[in-house]
Each structure stands twice: as C-alpha cells, then as structure tokens.
Amino acid sequence: MLRLIARRLAFAPLTLLLVSFVCFLVLRVTGNPVDIYLDINRTPEQVAALTERLHLDRPLLIQYLIYLRDVAQGNFGDSLQYGGPAIDAVLTAIGPTVQLLTVALSLAVVLGVIGGLIAAIQRDKLADAILSSLAVTGQSMPSFWLGILLIQFFALKLQWLPTSGRGEWRHVVLPAITLATILLPNFLLVTRAAIIDLMSEQFVVTARAKGLSPLHILMRHLFPNALNPLLSFLGIQVGTLMAGSIITESIFAWPGLGRLMVSAVFHRDAPVVLAAVFFVSLTIVLASLIVDILQGVVDPRIRQ
Amino acid sequence: MRKLIPFAAALLSAAAIVSARAAEKTLVVAASVFPQSLQTGQSSFASLSLLEQTNESLVGRDNAGALHPGLAEKWEAVNDTTWRFHLRKGVKWHDGKPFTAADVVFTINRIVDPQVGYGLLARIGQVSGATVVDDYTVDVKTKVVFPTLVRGMSDIIIEPKHYYEQVGAQGVIKKPLGTGPFIFQSYTPGDRYELKANPDYWGGAPKFDKLVIREIPEAATRVASLLAGETQIIEEVPIDLIDQVNTSGRAKIDEIPTSAGLILTYDVRKPPFDNPKVREALDYAIDKPTILKEILKGHGELLQGQLLTSSALGFDPSLKARPFDPAKARKMLQEAGYNFSTQVPITTQSGKYVSDVDMCNVIAGMLNEVGVKATVNVVEGGVYSKISIANELGPLSMVAWYNLGDADFASVWFTKGGKRTVWVNDDYEKFFAMGRSTNDEAERVKAYHQMSGVMFEENPAIFLFGLPSVYAASTKIAGFGAASDKVLRLSKVELK
Numbered sequence: 001m002l003r004l005i006a007r008r009l010a011f012a013p014l015t016l017l018l019v020s021f022v023c024f025l026v027l028r029v030t031g032n033p034v035d036i037y038l039d040i041n042r043t044p045e046q047v048a049a050l051t052e053r054l055h056l057d058r059p060l061l062i063q064y065l066i067y068l069r070d071v072a073q074g075n076f077g078d079s080l081q082y083g084g085p086a087i088d089a090v091l092t093a094i095g096p097t098v099q100l101l102t103v104a105l106s107l108a109v110v111l112g113v114i115g116g117l118i119a120a121i122q123r124d125k126l127a128d129a130i131l132s133s134l135a136v137t138g139q140s141m142p143s144f145w146l147g148i149l150l151i152q153f154f155a156l157k158l159q160w161l162p163t164s165g166r167g168e169w170r171h172v173v174l175p176a177i178t179l180a181t182i183l184l185p186n187f188l189l190v191t192r193a194a195i196i197d198l199m200s201e202q203f204v205v206t207a208r209a210k211g212l213s214p215l216h217i218l219m220r221h222l223f224p225n226a227l228n229p230l231l232s233f234l235g236i237q238v239g240t241l242m243a244g245s246i247i248t249e250s251i252f253a254w255p256g257l258g259r260l261m262v263s264a265v266f267h268r269d270a271p272v273v274l275a276a277v278f279f280v281s282l283t284i285v286l287a288s289l290i291v292d293i294l295q296g297v298v299d300p301r302i303r304q
Numbered sequence: 305m306r307k308l309i310p311f312a313a314a315l316l317s318a319a320a321i322v323s324a325r326a327a328e329k330t331l332v333v334a335a336s337v338f339p340q341s342l343q344t345g346q347s348s349f350a351s352l353s354l355l356e357q358t359n360e361s362l363v364g365r366d367n368a369g370a371l372h373p374g375l376a377e378k379w380e381a382v383n384d385t386t387w388r389f390h391l392r393k394g395v396k397w398h399d400g401k402p403f404t405a406a407d408v409v410f411t412i413n414r415i416v417d418p419q420v421g422y423g424l425l426a427r428i429g430q431v432s433g434a435t436v437v438d439d440y441t442v443d444v445k446t447k448v449v450f451p452t453l454v455r456g457m458s459d460i461i462i463e464p465k466h467y468y469e470q471v472g473a474q475g476v477i478k479k480p481l482g483t484g485p486f487i488f489q490s491y492t493p494g495d496r497y498e499l500k501a502n503p504d505y506w507g508g509a510p511k512f513d514k515l516v517i518r519e520i521p522e523a524a525t526r527v528a529s530l531l532a533g534e535t536q537i538i539e540e541v542p543i544d545l546i547d548q549v550n551t552s553g554r555a556k557i558d559e560i561p562t563s564a565g566l567i568l569t570y571d572v573r574k575p576p577f578d579n580p581k582v583r584e585a586l587d588y589a590i591d592k593p594t595i596l597k598e599i600l601k602g603h604g605e606l607l608q609g610q611l612l613t614s615s616a617l618g619f620d621p622s623l624k625a626r627p628f629d630p631a632k633a634r635k636m637l638q639e640a641g642y643n644f645s646t647q648v649p650i651t652t653q654s655g656k657y658v659s660d661v662d663m664c665n666v667i668a669g670m671l672n673e674v675g676v677k678a679t680v681n682v683v684e685g686g687v688y689s690k691i692s693i694a695n696e697l698g699p700l701s702m703v704a705w706y707n708l709g710d711a712d713f714a715s716v717w718f719t720k721g722g723k724r725t726v727w728v729n730d731d732y733e734k735f736f737a738m739g740r741s742t743n744d745e746a747e748r749v750k751a752y753h754q755m756s757g758v759m760f761e762e763n764p765a766i767f768l769f770g771l772p773s774v775y776a777a778s779t780k781i782a783g784f785g786a787a788s789d790k791v792l793r794l795s796k797v798e799l800k
Contacts, residue, residue, distance in 0.1 A: 165534075255494035263521075
C-alpha cells in the first residue's frame, strides 16, 4: 500500500511539470506579451523593460526553466494585467471553488448512487425507466442552458433563491445543482450498470439461494463490490467537474478559479493562467491519489 | 389584557424605529467585467468606472461626454503650452486631510514618469510636468500645443500625495483613498466592490448609505438579477434582452450613444482595395440602415460618411452616409476592372462589439450579392492583437474607435503616427496636425471637417455605426442615467 502511494506521489510532480510545460508553451506561442500589454505607442524602452522582465529574449526552453526556478521558490510571477502577485488572485479564488465543488460532488455522488441502486433493483420497471430516462435527459442538457433555466425559474419566477453571486448557503444551491447535473447522470448510470453486472455473479446467486433478504444482499454483497468501479469513475470525473466549474462560475458570477481562469485567458494574463492551472492540476492529481488509496482500502487485491 | 395592548403598541413602535434606523439603504449595481485590482491608470473603462466612485478628476465629465468643473473649478490656457487649473477649496480626502495643489502635482508628475507604466498616459501624453503656483493653483506644462489636454484630464483621477507616502503604491491599490462621493470599504475581484456614502462629499452626500457593485459576467444572469430585485442597475444589456427588460414592468432600459464608431478598415496596400473606386463601390453595396434596424434593433446611430459619431467635437454635419445602391456598386466594380474571383475575408473578433459576428455575416452576404466573394474570419483576442500590431488584419477588418468626444482621439489611428493603418494620405496628415496645433476650437473644427472630407473621398474604411451603451435600471430608483463612456455615475441616484 505504501509503495503504491509512494509510486503515485513520485508521478505527481511529473504530471504537474508536463501540464505546466504545455500551458507555458501554448501561452507563449499564441501571443507575444509585448504585443498584448504594450499599446501601439510603446517606446523601445518599455519593450526592452518588459522583454527583460519576462526573459523574452531567451530561448523558449530557458524561459520555461527560469519560470520553474521561480515557481520552486513559491514565486508565480506578477499578473501582467494588474501587476500584483499572480498567486494572490488564485489563492482568493480557491476557497469559493472548493466550496462549490464539494457541494456539487456530494450531491452528484449521493443522489447518483442512490438513484443507481434503485434503478438496478427495479430493473426494467417503472422506477428504472423514469430514473434512466431522467439521467439521459440530464446528460444531454448543456450546463450553460440548464443554469440559465434554473435562474429563470427558481430565482426570477419563484424568487426562492438568488440569481448569482456568493454569500449565504442559498447562493450555492443553483450553481451546485447545475454543476452536479454534469456528473449525477453518469454516477447513476455507472452504479446501475455495476450492480446489474454483479447480480448475475455466482456469489449473489448463492446469497439469494441462501434466502438472504434483498436489502441485505444489496448492502453487504452488491454495493461493496460496486464500490471499486465507482471510485475509479469518481477519480476520472474530478477533472470533468473542474471543467464544468468554468462555465458554472461564469453563469452564476461565482468568484472562483474557473471565473478567474476565463478572465485571465481573456486578458492573456499568462502568470495567472499558469498559477491557476497549477492548482487545478494539483487538485486533480491529489484527487486521483485519494481515490487510489481508497480503492486499496476497499479492495485488498489492489494493495499488492 | 387591555393594559397589554398599549404596552405592545409601544413595543412595536419602538421596534419600528429601531428597524427603520437599522434599514440601511443599499444600492446594488451589476457590472459586466471587473479589473483584477484597483490600480489606477489601467487602460480600461471597467477600471475607471470603479475608481471614479472614490476618486475624482480635475475635469468632470457627464454621461453625454460634456466636460464640467471637477476638482478644478476653472482652467485656462496661460500660453500655448501652459494650462492653469484653479482648484476647488474646502475639499477633503476621505481621511479628513485637505486636498491641495500638492496632490495634483504629485499625481501628474507620477503619471508622466515612464517608470510608473501608467496605462492612460497617452491621454495626457504631451504633458511634460506640473508645478504648484499656490495651494489651490496648478500649472500643467506641455511639450507642444496640446488642445486635448483638458479632455484628457477628465480620465486622470487625482490621488492623495500624503497617503502614497504613508502606505506606498501597493497600499493605495489595496485600499484606495479619494475625495469622491463614496468611501472604499472592500474589494473582491470577480465578486463585489463595497463602498459607503461620503456624508461630507463636496458635491452633495449621496441619498443612500451603501453602494455595492457586483461583477456578473453573464448577460442573462445580469438581467435576471435586476428583474429579481437583487440589483437596481445593470450594465451592458445585450440587444436581444432589451425587450425582456422593458416588458417586465420592474425595470426600464436606459441607453445613450457611445463615442465608438464601428468601421470596416481596408488593407489599401494590396489589390483589389488599393483602388479607391473599388473601396467606394463596396460602400454602396452595404445596406446599413437595414442592419441597424434588424441586427442592432435600432440601437445606435448610422455613421454619416465619417469616423466620428455625431456628438464628437469635429463632427461634420454636411457629410452624409452613401445610400444603399447595389446596382451602382456592381457597375462601379465592373468599371474599375474588379477581379470577381478574389476572396475577401472580413476579420473580426467575437463579442468584442455588440453583435459583431452577426453584422459581419450579413455584410458578407450583401457583398456576395454584388459579386464580391466575401467571407467572415473570426479570430480570438490574442491573435487579433498580434495581427493588428503587425498590420496584417487582412483585406477588410472590423474595429471600433472611441473619439471620447474629440475628433483627435479617433482620427489619430489613421495617421502615420498612429501606426494602426496602412492607408497614408498627406492631406489627411496635414489637417490632423492642424487640428492638433492650436487651442482655438473653431480652427480645430474646421481642420477636422477637411480631414473627414479627405476620408470620405478616399474611403480607407467603410463607416458603419455609432455603438450604443445600454443600461437597465429598476423602476424603484431615480436619478440614474446611461453613460456614453461606460463610467457609472451614482451619487445622484435615489432609492424610492
């Protein structure tokens, strides 16, 4: 188990390195900061100063290594757009994003798994038909459209919830539902498929033959065995959730990382984009590490 | 029981008094975009709009773009290169310290220092420095005759010298201190800007207690927040949501023309648009009134054969937009020996200007009607700035230039010095320089009329529309007006 964690931890920096390199490359290749940040009346002195500050006269690879050296010292550079440290903008945005992701993920996992279990047990009956078709509907709904729809109905028509922004708990409801809807149907369908698969396994048939109650079979035999595929699925979906938060945060004016990245990319603020991407990749790497550990806990075979 | 009733009534009225006192009046405004910090001099209207809640300029500007006294009560040109500003007396910074000439001199000399990297430096680009005459008089020196100085000064907010010395430049950005109608409370980029009313404001204390400006980037959400009563004023209402606001009964659209003239610029270096007759022909092929009516839904103004919007100093009322005449366009193209197999991509960004891509699509369609093989080439912002600076935007490209109320600011982009155009015309250069070299307004207007005349004959661009600035405000407030320069002016707003 420890070896698994150690191996995973060893890969994490490599992943982060790769991600940062690709981002760095894309940002530099698609636009020269001098063109973007100095207007047409720029003086040669201004150009020289910015070129020197960003080391733009050096080869791309050297620029990247200098960037890495700075990051290793905790310096993510200054925002090109407003001059302050890029990391400050990212740090203030992390809290709101973590809050939104936690609520949305909990919603998706809990409701998705419960729904999946019900659908599997009631296979081919009315409940299954309703749940499965709801899941497909949810899957095919663009979150942008869903978000606007939720605002129009719950905030504007019924006036139960605020349209946007961050404040008390009521503010998190609509964005969390929007974000959860990206994942919930998948969890439901994966759970359903996993349980249905297991139902025809020998040990389940045996349990049933022994006369165990259906609830007992579900909770003691089916669900623990379905956990593993669900966990690996969860690991993959954290990235999807992060991507979804970009749209959701923009619609609901949620002051998180997603919104920050949109604004930074829009302004070609490379230091802020890179710092934000660093933290997003870190989250995804950590999430998949946690999922690996949990899988090891659930399934002894993985530990070896 | 009977004894209890008066007691209860007394209690209730006491509670009513307490709650009335506690019920602060808060105005909530939704902005479409926030700057990442409150650093001064960022070259964006979004930034200026937030900064001008706390800080003020020597020269004030109203919603229509007209200038009026601000922190300076009056000003005059002492000679060709010296302007004298007489400051308002009795104005206090939010920390109680008096506002004096030292603050103005500090601000201006800081801005013209190239080390500071002030984004709006170009507004007062010809200023060499400022000096104190006495506590309430400042002289601003310019390197050359600089007639747009006063207008440029209306974008330069005055900052407190003593406060800079206390907390440093970064401290000022974190917690701005001004003389304006609102006092800084807190700023969370991407979320909200909170301020409270300045009861001692020289221009009259605001009639509400708190001001909150929220960033809501998505237009549909912005409109929903207004209709749900969460916000009372919103910026940047897209054309297709105007009806939803006006029919809601809860809010009304408020709009004003901006000073932005939307145009299609030709690359006149290469065929086919090196031929002025071909450029003129295309102007006849585009049905501008129909685009204005159908795509902009009538919001905005038709540019009258010139770059300038009708409110700008230097606008020439004798020029008129060419009529829509596709038959004439086709005939002119044939006479000019136009090669009808040439591909003509129209380069544009998406979402930079209202309905930009839609307009380009319709224009391309209209050009195809007369046989010009036009297509639309949508590019992303970073790419646009790159090819724009390299002067490689292609045969036709969409752009809007703000004139800020004075011909100089927009016309400069068609001069050699402006570096944005590949079209060069000696007469144009001459008239532009004439407009810049005198402080006499009548002389300047004359020069600009001649300048626009040259452009109308030479057609370096197709002049389309003056863009509108569209706000919406709740029916529960009064005293708000849409701003042509997208700067929120809120000190006179009343909550009903």
